[in-house]
Amino acid sequence: MQYWYSISNISASLQDKLAKAGLKPLSSANPDIEPQNVLLIYSAPNQVLEQKRLEESTATKCDEIHVHYEELSLLSLKYKNISSSWRLDLLDITSIRRLCNGEDPQLDKSNNFPSLKPLSSLLTLAIAKKEPRIIDIYLNLELKSCLFGLEADSNYIQRLIQSSLTDLVLMDWWEVNLDREASFEEVRNSVNQLAQIQNDYESLMKDNERLKNLLRKQKSKNALLLDEIKELRKSSTNQSLSNKLDIEEHNLGWDNDERTSQESGIDVRQSSRQLETKNSDKKRQFYIMVLQKLLRLVSRKAQ
Helix, strand or coil: CCEEEECCCCCHHHHHHHHHCCCEECCCCCCCCCHHHEEEEECCHHHHHHHHHHHCCCCCCHHHHHHHHHHHHHHHHHCCEEEEHHHHHHCCHHHHHHHHCCCCCCCCCCCCCCCCCHHHHHHHHHHHHHCCHHHHHHHHHHHHCCCCCCCCCCCHHHHHHHHCCHHHHHHHHHHHHHHHHHHHHHHHHHHHHHHHHHHHHHHHHHHHHHHHHHHHHHHHHHHHHHHHHHHHHHHHHHHHHHHHHHHHHHHHHHHHHHHHHHHHHHHHHHHHHHHHHHHHHHHHHHHHHHHHHHHHHHHHHHC
């Protein structure tokens, strides 16, 4: 065998065992797969009812349970490898592998049938009275299935009757009410927690918005500071340039003064030389005039 198929969901532990044993699940009855390669899995009516109560939000109907078992009856004509879910779950992985290889693993005979809940037993009996075919199909599946050394559940009706005594049903119903009250309390606590989470979330959103505003203000301040820094840098650059120009202008003025002073010194020297030359010329002229007068006087005395 390579595949397994079940109309209803099976437990997670059984799915894990089947997967580790090498069996793959079929989502539907595939006609292309050989029937001898498929293991058909079924559950008792009370187990199907309890599972539907847990999985479905609306109450199931007797007709739905009836359709479920009619489909199982048709599949049991096609697939010969059949087993109940609770017996398979008692097998270990090695035993399931042996089953896949055509062997017949055995369970300890001390294993009892699954316990029945009083309230679900009472409801199952009521459904069986309306749809007796359901119990017939289940008992036929028990006779066809791999029992692994255990007995078939031939006394299923008697077990349901024993488990559905009035006092037991009342106790079960009371426990259900307690569970519901506990669940209501859990729901109430969950609602309060959700309200607190909502309040915390709104508070965080307000804090987040306030932080965003602060960041925007800080960014605008930073932008203004950057602009001021740029202006200061520009002004400092211009000031340094003007200082450099002043220094260069001062240096140029100093050079011009030196040149002017040098040139003026040359002119002074030239003018002094000219004055000296003029003075010497005047002296010569004076001496010449004096000599001429003396010569005139001498010539007059000689006459």
